[in-house]
Amino acid sequence: MDFGLMLSSFGQVFLPQNILFVFIGAIGGVLIGSIPGLTSTMGIALLVPFTYGMDFIPSVGMLLGIFCGAMYGGSISAILIRTPGTPAAAATILDGYPMGQKGEAGRALSISLFSSFFGGLIGALLMTFLSPFISKMALKFGPAEFFTLAVFGLSVIISISGKSLVKGLITALFGLLISTVGMDKTCAYLRFFRFQGFYDGIPFIPALIGLFAISEVFTNFEHMLASQKVKTKIAHVLPSWSDVKTISRAVVTGGLIGTFIGAIPGAGGDISAFVSYSEAKRVSKHPEKFGTGIPEGVAAAESANNGCSGGAMIPMLSLGVPGDSNTAVLMGAFIMQGFQPGPMMYVEHLDIVYAVFASLIVANFAMLLVGMCGVRTFAKVISLERKVLIPIILILSLVGSYAINQSMFDVYFAIVMGIVGYLFQKYEFPLSPILLALILGPMSESNLRRFMQIADGKFLTIFTKPICVVFILLAVASMISAVRNQHKINLKEEANKTAGTEQ
Amino acid sequence: MFLGGVVVKKANIIAAIIGMLFSVVAFVLTFTFKHFKNVPVGPEFFPRYLAVGMFICCAVLLLQNLKVTKDNNYPAKTLSLRDKGMQKMLIGVGIVLLYALLWNVLGFLLISPLALFAMMYLVGMHKYLRMGIISIVATVVVFCIFKFLLGIEMPMGILE
Numbered sequence: 001m002d003f004g005l006m007l008s009s010f011g012q013v014f015l016p017q018n019i020l021f022v023f024i025g026a027i028g029g030v031l032i033g034s035i036p037g038l039t040s041t042m043g044i045a046l047l048v049p050f051t052y053g054m055d056f057i058p059s060v061g062m063l064l065g066i067f068c069g070a071m072y073g074g075s076i077s078a079i080l081i082r083t084p085g086t087p088a089a090a091a092t093i094l095d096g097y098p099m100g101q102k103g104e105a106g107r108a109l110s111i112s113l114f115s116s117f118f119g120g121l122i123g124a125l126l127m128t129f130l131s132p133f134i135s136k137m138a139l140k141f142g143p144a145e146f147f148t149l150a151v152f153g154l155s156v157i158i159s160i161s162g163k164s165l166v167k168g169l170i171t172a173l174f175g176l177l178i179s180t181v182g183m184d185k186t187c188a189y190l191r192f193f194r195f196q197g198f199y200d201g202i203p204f205i206p207a208l209i210g211l212f213a214i215s216e217v218f219t220n221f222e223h224m225l226a227s228q229k230v231k232t233k234i235a236h237v238l239p240s241w242s243d244v245k246t247i248s249r250a251v252v253t254g255g256l257i258g259t260f261i262g263a264i265p266g267a268g269g270d271i272s273a274f275v276s277y278s279e280a281k282r283v284s285k286h287p288e289k290f291g292t293g294i295p296e297g298v299a300a301a302e303s304a305n306n307g308c309s310g311g312a313m314i315p316m317l318s319l320g321v322p323g324d325s326n327t328a329v330l331m332g333a334f335i336m337q338g339f340q341p342g343p344m345m346y347v348e349h350l351d352i353v354y355a356v357f358a359s360l361i362v363a364n365f366a367m368l369l370v371g372m373c374g375v376r377t378f379a380k381v382i383s384l385e386r387k388v389l390i391p392i393i394l395i396l397s398l399v400g401s402y403a404i405n406q407s408m409f410d411v412y413f414a415i416v417m418g419i420v421g422y423l424f425q426k427y428e429f430p431l432s433p434i435l436l437a438l439i440l441g442p443m444s445e446s447n448l449r450r451f452m453q454i455a456d457g458k459f460l461t462i463f464t465k466p467i468c469v470v471f472i473l474l475a476v477a478s479m480i481s482a483v484r485n486q487h488k489i490n491l492k493e494e495a496n497k498t499a500g501t502e503q
Numbered sequence: 504m505f506l507g508g509v510v511v512k513k514a515n516i517i518a519a520i521i522g523m524l525f526s527v528v529a530f531v532l533t534f535t536f537k538h539f540k541n542v543p544v545g546p547e548f549f550p551r552y553l554a555v556g557m558f559i560c561c562a563v564l565l566l567q568n569l570k571v572t573k574d575n576n577y578p579a580k581t582l583s584l585r586d587k588g589m590q591k592m593l594i595g596v597g598i599v600l601l602y603a604l605l606w607n608v609l610g611f612l613l614i615s616p617l618a619l620f621a622m623m624y625l626v627g628m629h630k631y632l633r634m635g636i637i638s639i640v641a642t643v644v645v646f647c648i649f650k651f652l653l654g655i656e657m658p659m660g661i662l663e
Contacts, residue, residue, distance in 0.1 A: 049649075049653075050648070050653065052653055052655070053652070053653040053654045053655070054653075163574075164574075166560055166563050166564045166567065167564065169556075169560045170522055170557060170560045170561060170564065173526075173553055173556050173557040173560060174522075174525075174557065176549075176553050177526075177529055177550060177553045177554060177557060180549050180550040180553070184546040186542075186546070187537075187539050187542060187545065187546050189536065189537055189539075189546045191536060191546055191550065192529075192532060192550075214599075217595075217599075218592055218595060218596060219592075220626065221591050221592045221594075221595030221596075221622075221625060221626065222588040222589060222591060222592040222595075223588050224626050224627060385628075386626075387623055387626045387627060387628040388623065388628070388637055390622070390626060391618075391619045391622035391623050391626070392619070392641050392645075394599065394622065395615055395618070395619060395641065395642070395645055396645065398599075398602075398603060399611075399645055399649055399657075402606075402655075402658075403649060403653065403655045406655060406656055408603070408606065408607065408658075411603050411606070412603060415596075415599060415600065415603060418599075419596065422592075426580045426582075427514055427515070427518055427579065427580070428511075429518070441549075445549045448544065448549075449542075449543075449544045449548075452543040452544040453542070453543060453544075456543065457543035457544075
């Protein structure tokens with residue numbers, strides 16, 4: 001590690017104008033996270049266009065601010081109105097909402113903020129010290145290794161497929177197929193369509209704005225969710241010393257669990273929060289109290305989902321494989337700014353890598369301060385009129401799609417992807433596999449073709465390379481465990497349903 | 504009219520058939536790609552095999568849904584034109600398309616307040632003065648951020 005360079009990069013991030021943008025991001029993130037239905041992925045996607053004209057450090061600081069802020073923001077509505085603002089806050093409901101019902105909403109929110117901050121900080125620090133080692137290993141990779149790495153990344157699709165594996169695979173293959181549209185980079189041949197807008201392939205940012213933001217607007221046109229009024233008064237902004245002592249173990253364990261689960265491509269904040277919650281319950285002296293509104297429950301879930309933000313950045317920065325949909329969008333923003341995440345970034349732009357580490361640490365501090373100062377205001381945001389918000393999101397989505405190339409083609413494409421996303425969601429086809437496929441598709445294709453050129457068309461020689469064999473085995477193991485986990489979830493759901501019917 | 508009052512089983516079958524048709528079209532199109540000599544894996548390789556993979560997955564979805572099971576025997580969300588929600592959604596898509604098409608003609612500043620107003624009305628807001636003020640203020644704020652802060656050339660249409 002080059003500590004001199006690290007210090008100078010950290011110094012750059014700590015410039016007032018850069019810190020300001022991190023704070024703007026954190027405010028936006030907490031706002032978006034606290035409104036049910038608006039996810040952190042959507043928030044980052046909407047804000048990416050705002051970074052076009054900005055320098056890299058403030059722009060990435062702002063996006064990381066949203067990422068961290070939204071992870072915490074989700075807990076506000078989970079605690080106050082029993083609706084997780086983001087999927088990652090689903091586990092927070094278990095103890096957060098009962099605490100609110102007991103008149104301890106302020107205490108629950110302060111514990112959530114404190115745990116989110118420390119969980120996020122653990123994730124950011126682990127990322128800072130772990131990812132350089134992983135990237136050093138990745139420097140030895142050739143096309144074959146990168147191809148199998150992409151295959152490993154794609155194997156994750158199974159774990160993000162939701163209830164139906166086949167539907168997840170169909171959307172992934174659809175994403176991979178559309179990622180081949182446009183100029184083939186190896187032979188410079190234009191595939192499928194001859195529109196100028198497709199010369200550089202599928203426009204990535206308009207595609208994700210369409211899939212994640214515009215589709216949501218269309219769904220709201222059909223059925224507008226009613227805004228819920230919050231009547232609870234919030235007394236605390238930080239937990240008491242006795243609460244800190246009670247939750248400290250759950251916070252540290254949750255932060256570590258969140259980071260390691262987040263580092264596995266495809267496993268996001270929602271999974272890590274539930275794993276951390278059940279771990280806290282397992283080691284607790286009074287597991288029977290979990291679910292009745294106890295601080296450890298909130299702390300375990302919140303520290304894990306924020307720890308995940310640092311964890312998910314590890315494979316994205318060191319290997320160029322996004323850990324979840326948030327980091328997939330962030331990766332798009334990096335590429336737009338001219339930086340291709342992956343091992344070469346640690347060689348060519350080490351200063352930038354250190355600046356990203358520093359930005360994530362600052363983003364966690366910004367989230368803490370924003371949360372302390374604004375928790376009462378954010379609680380009111382939940383009641384914000386969605387009838388105003390949804391049309392404005394649509395306008396921002398279209399302007400954002402237009403701004404990247406200042407092209408109307410991108411606007412029309414975003415609308416088409418919005419309709420596709422709406423239909424996919426309506427008929428229970430998951431959207432995240434498309435996003436992962438759009439990133440990993442070109443990576444796997446170009447590396448496979450390069451490898452085949454070098455190996456003179458003999459594909460089986462890939463099995464003589466130890467790293468490739470390891471990735472293939474990891475991909476198989478990841479697929480098997482994802483299928484088994486989904487089977488367990490289905491069985492549990494069925495058991496719950498049966499229990500509900502019997503009652 | 505279309506997918507109105509059907510169960511998920513039928514909706515899945517229709518989705519599978521659409522997916523199969525999509526993959527067949529993609530597969531056939533790959534045969535129109537130029538063939539390169541001395542290239543072991545040409546530009547047609549990936550899309551062709553992906554299309555085959557998609558066709559197989561869609562066929563599996565089709566086969567899974569030929570039988571009624573607990574996973575597919577509940578009502579699917581409707582696409583029926585008689586459904587009020589669907590009518591609203593289609594009007595919404597119409598407004599969005601018209602809005603995008605008129606960007607270059609009338610310009611962002613003129614068309615955006617109208618689109619915002621129309622969309623707020625569509626989602627059930629009826630406080631007209633408030634809607635008017637929000638439409639104008641939101642348009643001006645978005646325009647100023649993109650035009651002056653980010654330096655994006657916004658379409659001005661007839662105001663140019």
